[in-house]
Amino acid sequence: MITLDARNLTVTAGGRAVLDDVSVTVAQGEMVGLVGPNGAGKSTLVKAILGYHHLRAGQIHCAGRDMMRSAARDRARLIAYVPQAPPEGFPVSVFQTVLMGRTPHMGTRPARRDLAVTEWAIAQLQLDNLAFRSMDALSGGERQRVMLARALAQETPLLVLDEPTSALDIGHQLFALRFLSDLAATGRIGVLVAIHDLSMAARFSTRTVLMQQGRVLAEGAGGAALTPATVRAAYGVDAMVTELNGVPVVLPLAAT
């Protein structure tokens, strides 16, 4: 089983620690929800894992390899990334964009398998009818689904996603999160997903990590880290934490 193990990460920016001694692990079979208020450090953690930030301290290992010393192509065979904002002004087709996910596996031109995996990923995200549309001619939510398909086409054991459902309607949010959690449940992938919707996080995560001010405030199986006390401490919001029809619900009531 392949595990991503980020230990004691510290990142400084503007003279302060925006990530302060944070550890997180994700194994194949898990879907880890990363939650916390604006500025808590979720994107910084995600980007640090991908090697986009200089680490003041900490180590990142994946499949037993030191990610800080690995070549970009080797990292991209282990970890796929869906950024917070899908790129705009990108005049290439959906098919070509998803095919880019194959880059770490490809030679100078795509092999039959690269094309087959690209078609599969497009079909999984129900994008067939948009496959030859330009990225420039898509809505924000459609572009976000293409970025998910691109990450899927990368066929990595780990997926790291930064608010991948922020532009999606409730139907597509449910579809995307159900799809990711079902794929994780097969043991093929491990998922780390930064997400603002606490109910969705509690519902689909096998484990939730709640961050605040660059640190981990609470962590627990499923949505156990999300209690009225931790939600109040992290967000300054009184919330009801309950279940409706067996579905976890975190309902914000009032700012404290």
Ligand SMILES: Nc1ncnc2c1ncn2[C@@H]1O[C@H](COP(=O)(O)OP(=O)(O)OP(=O)(O)O)[C@@H](O)[C@H]1O
């Ligand atoms: N270059 C920088 N200089 C100073 N501070 C920075 C810099 N980059 C990020 N920060 C700060 O680091 C903190 C963490 O930012 P980050 O984007 O990781 O938060 P986040 O939890 O992803 O927030 P959001 O939910 O709003 O996306 C923020 O307070 C941000 O202002």
